[in-house]
Amino acid sequence: MTVPQARISHLRRLEAESIHIMREVAAEFSNPVMLYSIGKDSSVMLHLALKAFYPSKPPFPFLHVDTTWKFREMIRFRDETAKRLGLNLLVHINQDGLKRGINPFDSGSSLHTQVMKTESLKQALDKYKFDAAFGGARRDEEKSRAKERIFSFRNAQHAWDPKNQRPELWRVYNTRINKGESIRVFPLSNWTELDIWQYIMMEEIPIVPLYFAAMRPVVERDGTLIMVDDDRMKLRDGERPEQRLVRFRTLGCYPLTGAIESPAATLEEIVAEMFTARTSERQGRLIDSDESASMEKKKREGYF
Amino acid sequence: MSAPLAAYLAEQENKSLLRFLTCGSVDDGKSTLIGRLLYDSKLLFDDQMAALQKDSRKFGTAGEDIDFALLVDGLEAEREQGITIDVAYRFFATDKRKFIVADTPGHEQYTRNMATGASNSDLAVILIDARKGVLTQTRRHAYIASLLGIRHVVLAVNKIDLVEYAQSVFDGIVADFTKFAEALGFATLVPIPLSARYGDNVIAKSGNMPWYSGPSLLDHLESVDVETALAEQPFRLPVQWVNRPNLDFRGFSGTIVGGRVRAGSPVVVAGSGRTSTVERIVTMDGDLDVAVAGEAVTVTLADEIDISRGDILCAPETRPEVSDQFAAHLLWMAEEDLLPGRQYLLKVGPRTIPATITALKHKVDVNNLERLAAKTLTLNEVGYVNLSASHPIAFDSYRDNRDTGGFILIDRFTNGTVAAGMVDFGLRRATNVHWQALDVNKDARGGQKGQKPAVLWFTGLSGSGKSTIANIVERNLFAHGRHTYLLDGDNVRHGLNRDLGFTDADRVENIRRVAETAKLFVDAGLIVLVSFISPFRSERRMARELLDTGEFIEIFVDTPIEVCMGRDPKGLYEKAKAGAIKNFTGIDSPYEVPETAELTLKTVDAAPEDLAGQVLSYLRGKALIP
Structure with missing residues (x-):
């Protein structure tokens, strides 16, 4: 039973906008896919997709581009989620990169990301001939994202041309493309990090336990706390993993994701901590810190 | 959940949201103002602050100070050139409200991106440089904001520090702008003198302007009522x-x-x-x-x-209008000019249908809102048009509903979004025109003549050999008892299209009439030969789409321009090169080579009779003739 009200709340408004976007894609594209990266934003996006098409199932598959360096807990969570919800989940690994032995330690973060994420994503999109791909990026994350349309046109090489974006008015989205071209769609564009957490709390959306504080084995490397998630991580001289009470604000490849020291073990503690946070969430991502225009560069090359 | 936190969340959740944009001319300080709002309301994280300090040293234009514009100018090209190219969205919240702000570009060239930001906003902050006063771009943005349905405006007279905080300057600008804006019908118009760079009247009232008794910008944004119910x-x-x-x-x-x-x-x-x-x-x-x-x-x-x-x-008692013809305002957003008569795709809400601009009533001079006669709209121009859709659709006036009255036009060839449209009203009830279902139809008429009707569309440069080949084909068909008709560029232009010249707009109308005529002849059961330069792909595509599948046969008569110029049977190239003929295809107007032609005839080193033979065997192959 609901009480009639004239204005819907802030989160309901965001929710409705995202659902509208997803339905538009399902209706207009012949072969869409939803990127599923296992993080909190992906969890919210998945939840919204379930709502958008209920009682039908989301009429598209989900795709995880696996770099093979994700936290083990992420992969476990991914497989459980797919099973619990009966999702059609595709997992793509860049086999060529794997053969070449690309890894975040020896190849460096930038080459690893280029080959195992960007190239791998493009391989998967080409392989399945997807004409639209949902991503969970938000405009508040980063400056070049703040400039991107909700329906972001990509040419046949998957490249973004930031200087020549289609005007995007009202809720009317131009979905027209020629063969080989595609559109990246960002249904969470107007959400903020705080909105995401509040929504997770309100809707009781399951998320990977790594977001909650626990004692975990970490080493401090170049000023960042890196969790030793498996024995592929070679310790440098003088490094000894120690158990510390840490959690993660964002999740990615474990060697490239910095933990923060925090006692926040519940959603409400996380949200409470956010009100006093003095750093942005991407600070923990090593791949973004090279230069402030690096995200734009990656996006022009086909990164999400 | 603990009680204080639950209460806090509920409070967050019940905050209202204000979506606004900042606009105005280049260098009026839009991005700086947003940076200042974020900074002074303590919404910048430490790492963002550190990056900003680093960037300010590298690209900054504020000397030793922090250059706040770099917070929102997120694209490399923007930072290098120190300008805003595209709209950036920023999010912030205060104790009273949540905000989504669209920082839009000031350059005229990027007006379409300003319109993008305005389409989802409820309020516009129009900035003015106190030293420069009301500029063309100020008026343009105010007009476009009103056109897109924005009812609330803040006139932010910025850089007031650079005119010694003088009230007389402020009052003069406010008077200028108010006079212009009278016709735009804003519900609220609040002028505020401020300095984005130093923060005067941005968050808190400034001590430098004791003569100003109004609110600070943030006070106003937190309290203005924009609910549209x-x-x-x-x-x-x-x-x-x-x-x-x-x-x-x-x-x-x-x-x-x-x-x-x-x-x-x-x-x-x-x-x-x-x-x-x-x-x-x-x-x-x-x-x-x-x-x-x-x-x-x-x-x-x-x-x-x-x-x-x-x-x-x-709701049954309050239905939208249903019509295939309506009047609308258009903001043109493409490099390529609007061509009346060309078919575009119109998308309103979830519906996409082909539509044509049947009349361009006038365009609007943004300086004085005067209506000017116009044949076309160019990038960033606003006009008032009649549109004809391929079939009736339901809509409301944009004034009543942005979602059922706002539409975009899409170029069928480039797929680009070329215009934003705001429906004014329907022109007539569509239900008055019915197509009569007739018993004697196209198939029956064609069958009587022992043929399937079709259009053979010969396209190519002037002098390429279109008419020569078409003539041979027609003579041959006639000799075999087929019923044909030839529409030729020159003979049609002397009659049906006598009133048309050679501008792009007229060329489109020329082709539209020829295509419609060809369609009627096809309905009569004839094999129609059309011999027209028809240089634009989109027009050939329009002709193709008028006809049923398989009825349109595009024949590209492929002759290099040097050969055509050498032939020059009518001496036209000579005249065009001398400048005596304007807009001549191949000289100062483009020819777009067909990409999907059914037949390509290469005329160099081939006899016209052989090429005509290729056309005839194609027709037999498709069983159009026995």
């Missing part, structure tokens, strides 16, 4: 997606863009006029009794009636 409007639910998980469930999913609906409400499908009753409002969290504007829902109806994507469910 969409929930009190007539009910509108454009159907995005038909939800059919199994044979027992048929739901219609979409976002309510006006009014409210309850389980049990009577509804009508605009257009078809079929009526039913809402049975359930289905969501994953359980059925709703009532849903209001802004909510994305799925409804089921009590009756099995035909509804598909693009239909609008509405």
Whole structure:
């Protein structure tokens, strides 16, 4: 039973906008896919997709581009989620990169990301001939994202041309493309990090336990706390993993994701901590810190 | 959850949201103002602050100070050039309200990106450089804001520090702007003198302007009432997606863009006029009794009636207009000019249909809002037009509903969004024109002549050999008892199209008339030969789409321009090169080579009779002739 009200709340408004976007894609594209990266934003996006098409199932598959360096807990969570919800989940690994032995330690973060994420994503999109791909990026994350349309046109090489974006008015989205071209769609564009957490709390959306504080084995490397998630991580001289009470604000490849020291073990503690946070969430991502225009560069090359 | 936190979350959740944009001319300080708002309201994180300090040293234009514009100018090209190219969205919240701000570019060249930001905003902050006063770009942005339905304006007279905080300067600018804006019908217009660089009157009232008694910018943004009471409007639910998980469930999913609906409400499908009753409002969290504007829902109806994507469910007593012709304002957003007569795709809500601009009534001079006669609209121009859609659609006036009255035009060839449109009103009830279903039809007429009707569309440069080949083909068909008709560029231009010149717009109209004529002859059962330069792909495509599948045969007469110039049977190239003929295809007007021609005839080193033979064997191969 609901009480009639004239204005819907802030989160309901965001929710409705995202659902509208997803339905538009399902209706207009012949072969869409939803990127599923296992993080909190992906969890919210998945939840919204379930709502958008209920009682039908989301009429598209989900795709995880696996770099093979994700936290083990992420992969476990991914497989459980797919099973619990009966999702059609595709997992793509860049086999060529794997053969070449690309890894975040020896190849460096930038080459690893280029080959195992960007190239791998493009391989998967080409392989399945997807004409639209949902991503969970938000405009508040980063400056070049703040400039991107909700329906972001990509040419046949998957490249973004930031200087020549289609005007995007009202809720009317131009979905027209020629063969080989595609559109990246960002249904969470107007959400903020705080909105995401509040929504997770309100809707009781399951998320990977790594977001909650626990004692975990970490080493401090170049000023960042890196969790030793498996024995592929070679310790440098003088490094000894120690158990510390840490959690993660964002999740990615474990060697490239910095933990923060925090006692926040519940959603409400996380949200409470956010009100006093003095750093942005991407600070923990090593791949973004090279230069402030690096995200734009990656996006022009086909990164999400 | 602890009680204080729960209370805090509830408070967050109940805050209202204000979406606004900043606009105005280049260098009036739009990005700086947003940076200042974020900085002074302590919404910048430490790492963002560190990056900003680093960037300010590298690209900054504020000397030793922090250059706040670098916070929002997120693209490399913007930072290098120190300008804003595209709209950036920033999010912030205060104790009283949540804000989404669109920082839009000031350059005229990027006006379309300003319109993008304005289309989803409720309020515009129009900045003016106190030293420069009201500029053309100020007026343009004010006009476009009003055109896109923005009812609330803040006139931010910035850089007031650079005119010694002088009240006389402020008053002069306010008087200028108010006079211009009278015709734009804003509900509120609040002028504020401020300095984005030093923070005067941005967050708190400044001590430097004791003569100013109004609010600071943030005070005003936190308190201005912009509610449009969409929930009190007539009910509108454009159907995005038909939800059919199994044979027992048929739901219609979409976002309510006006009014409210309850389980049990009577509804009508605009257009078809079929009526039913809402049975359930289905969501994953359980059925709703009532849903209001802004909510994305799925409804089921009590009756099995035909509804598909693009239909609008509405309240029976307040239906939208239904017509295939309407008047609208257009903001042109493409490099390529508007061509009246060319077919574009029109997308309104979830519906996309072909549409043509049948008349350009006038364009608007943004300096004084005067109406000017015009043959075309160029990038960033605003005009008032009549549009004709390929079939009737349901819509409201944009004044009444942005979602059912706002549309975009898409170029069929580039797929670019070329215009934003705001419906004014319908021109006539579409139901007055019916196509009569006739017993004697195209197939019957063609059958009588022992042929299948078709259009052989010869395209190519002047002097390429189109008419020569077409003539041989026609003579041959005639000799074999086929019924034909030849439409030739020159003979049509002396009669039917006598009133048309050679501008791009006239060329489009020329081709449209020829294509429509060809279509009528096809309906009469004839094999129609059309010999026209027809240089634009989109026009050839328009002709193709007028006809049924397989009826349009595009024949590209492929002759290099040097050869055509050498032949020059009518001496036209000579004249064009001398400048005596303007817009001559191949000289100062482009020829777009066909990409999907059924036949390509290379004329160099081939006899016209052999090329005509290729055409005839194609027709036999497709069983159009015996």
